Amino acid sequence: MQKYDLAIIGSGIGGALIAALNKDKSHILFEKDSNLGGCASTFKRFGNYYNTGATTFVGYEENHILKNMFDKIKYVPNISESKIAIRTIQNKKVVDRVRDFxxxxxxxxxxxxxxxxxxxxxxxxxxxxxxxxxxxxxxxxxxxxxxxxxxxxxxxxxxxxxxxxxxxxxxxxxxxxxxxxxxxxxxxxxxxxxxxxxxxxxxxxxxxxxxxxxxxHKVFYVNNGMGSIIEEILKEVNVHKKEEILKIKKSKDSYVITSSKGEYQAKKIVLNTTVYDSKNLFGEKIKKYYEKFEFSDQSAFTSYLTINSKEKFLDHYQIILEPDIPNCISNSFFISFSKLSDEKMSQNGYSVTISTHTKVSTWKALSKDDYKKQKELTQNFILEHFLDYFDNISSEQITKIFSATCLTFQRFIGRANCGGKALNIKSALQIPSCKTPFEGLYNVGDTVFAGQGWPGVAIGVNILNKELNEKL
Ligand SMILES: Cc1cc2nc3c(=O)[nH]c(=O)nc-3n(C[C@H](O)[C@H](O)[C@H](O)COP(=O)(O)OP(=O)(O)OC[C@H]3O[C@@H](n4cnc5c(N)ncnc54)[C@H](O)[C@@H]3O)c2cc1C
Structure with a gap:
């Protein structure tokens, strides 16, 4: 059995950053999917590339935790600043979110x-x-x-x-x-x-x-897709792609890890799985610890489009409607266009990711037939309103469109919940910490402190790195 000091389960922002910071140690990182990055990955389908979820990159500025971390691992991302971070459109009201106050x-x-x-x-x-x-x-x-x-x-x-x-x-x-x-x-x-x-x-x-x-803050577009950052920072990390961790058993002073491909031993484990899904990996005692975190019933509905157009678009828009989107908990959707100059993402036209918010329970309750129907209904609603707002795009120019629900996220990256928990005084006291009560077992990612997105997960990584290195 191969033995390591540190095993990291998952290559999301949290798993990737902590691995890059500790790559000089005896380590291994497992990723179940064929793409690296989880919610911040880039995938290929029908010959086109799409950003899975995250499209905006914030926090790469002097004295910011994320920039400091990237400097530490000697990595400079290939990014361009979006001078207008988002154009928000609500009926006839247009607000450009610019840095200038x-x-x-x-x-x-x-x-x-x-x-x-x-x-x-x-x-x-x-x-x-x-x-x-x-x-x-x-x-x-x-x-x-x-x-x-x-x-x-x-x-x-x-x-x-x-x-x-x-x-x-x-x-x-x-x-x-x-x-x-x-x-x-x-x-x-x-x-x-x-x-x-x-x-x-x-x-x-x-x-x-x-x-x-x-x-x-400065908001950036990531050239070659968000997933390219993760791929780059993991370049010198021992990554096992397409290898899912199925079980972890604690022994006296280490953990035995069973994957879809073999068995390994590690002194310390960092789970980049959500605190809701981590329970599935363990026997009774550790499972009980994870079961106490109440599931946060939130997720994303995302549509991916390829658009054959040479018109100019901003990097991001937000459309606010009056009615809620069917099967969703929001009346707005967020649109990100690739840049035409981005040869990878725009090789067959604009690569567009549209996302909105939904509940896991909405989709889990549906029969197979209803699921298909409701998914189509939600996609068509979003598409119709998207075309309404962009009258310089016709439906014929949309050469591909398909969508993902929380069940798609579950299938590919093992999580149905997407996004952190609402942070208020009550929930702040219950938020999981990177450290668990079990010696050598840690969590990282957007379901532990400090929360989601590049800046939130980076704070969590920074804390975890201190905790880990006190012990290693
Ligand atoms: C639609 C959407 C849009 C978003 N937009 C933005 C944005 O524009 N900017 C931004 O900063 N943030 C954005 N976010 C939030 C951000 O993407 C997430 O908070 C962040 O990517 C989560 O990182 P994480 O470390 O929790 O890992 P995750 O993304 O959860 O990744 C975990 C990884 O672990 C792997 N894994 C799970 N189980 C196993 C197992 N058993 N064995 C091996 N591997 C396993 C998964 O496959 C996955 O790759 C968005 C999120 C969504 C869903």
Whole structure:
């Protein structure tokens, strides 16, 4: 049996980053899929490339945790800045999310007038800036040292944010903007759904600020597809692709791992599986630990298109409709176009990923026939509204379209849930830490602290790396 100090299960953002940071150790990384990157992968179908989920890359800027991490592994991504991070369209209202605060504020005031818009958006920006200035954010459990470090972060947060830390997003909206129109509320919620996967009624002010402020940072387009970043950072990592881990058994001072191809032994394990799916890998004792995390019934519906057009498009749009999308929990969808200059992604026309939010339970409850019908219904609804908003694209120019539900995500990357949990005071205390109560067993990814997307998962990786290296 091959023996390693460190085994990493999964090549999502979390698994890939922690592997790259520890590639000098005796290690192995397993990935069940044929593509690397999980929700941030790029796949090929019908001769075209598509981004599976993640399309925007944020956090590659000086003094940001992600940039520091990339510098550490000596990797410079092939990216171009999207000067307009997203164009948000709601009926006739168009707001371009640009970095320049005054330019953005003017557009907000024109489209969603409110005498306190400046106070509201300045506070959002201010909280976000202060958050990213906090050094050494730590959150881990199950050892005295971890608790002490977490307490120190908590103290820093209280010092920086004071009572704002206890505020809910909706109470802050009410106290600054007052009663706002449904349109403005939809605009705020649609932006939050793509960043924190929750609406303002369910989250804290801090989460709302981080979610709404991301276009004030540099937002990047990734040339050659999002998955190319993961492939590049894993270049010197011992990766076993298309090898699924089926069982893990704890022995006295190591773990025995059974995969679809063989057996291995590792002293330490990092699971990049979600905390909801990790239970399937273990016997009773460890299974019980994972079973205590209540399943977060959220996921994505994604449509992939190839469009034969030479028209110019921005990198990202968000369309906000009035009715909810059928089978979804949102009235908005997010569209990302490849750049025509991107020879890989645009080799047969624009590669477009459209995503919106749905529940796992909606799709799991359907019979096989109904599932097919409802999937088609949702895809057709999105397509119809997409064509409505882009009158320079005709249906004949769409040479390919197909979609994925949470069940597709489950089949390919072993997770039906996509996206983190709404972060509020109550859920913050229950959020899983990278460290588990079992010696040598860790988790990384968007279902553990600090949450989803490149910046959120990178914070988690940074914490995990400290915890791991204390022990290795
Ligand atoms: C539709 C959508 C759009 C998004 N857009 C953005 C965006 O624009 N920007 C952004 O920053 N974030 C975005 N996100 C969020 C971001 O993609 C995720 O938060 C992040 O990619 C999750 O990373 P992770 O580390 O949790 O790993 P995951 O993506 O969950 O990957 C886990 C990996 O583990 C593998 N695996 C699972 N089980 C096993 C097993 N038993 N054996 C071996 N391997 C296994 C899987 O195949 C997978 O590759 C989006 C997410 C979605 C769903």
């Amino acid at each position: 005054e330019e953005f504020l003017t557009q907000i005031q024109e489209n969603y007038p409110n005498e306190n818009n400046r106070i509201f958006w300045e506070k959002i920006k201010d909280i976000d800036e202060k958050f990213w200035q906090i050094k050494d954010i730590h959150f881990a459990k199950y050892s005295l040292n971890s608790y002490i470090k977490s307490l120190s972060t908590f103290k820093d947060m209280i010092k920086v944010f004071k009572l704002d830390l206890l505020k809910s997003a909706s109470s802050f909206i009410k106290e600054t903007l007052g009663e706002i129109t449904q349109g403005y509320q939809s605009f705020i919620d649609a932006q939050l759904l793509i960043t924190v996967q929750s609406k303002s009624k369910d989250i804290s002010l801090l989460s709302m600020a981080l979610g709404l402020a991301y276009p004030f």
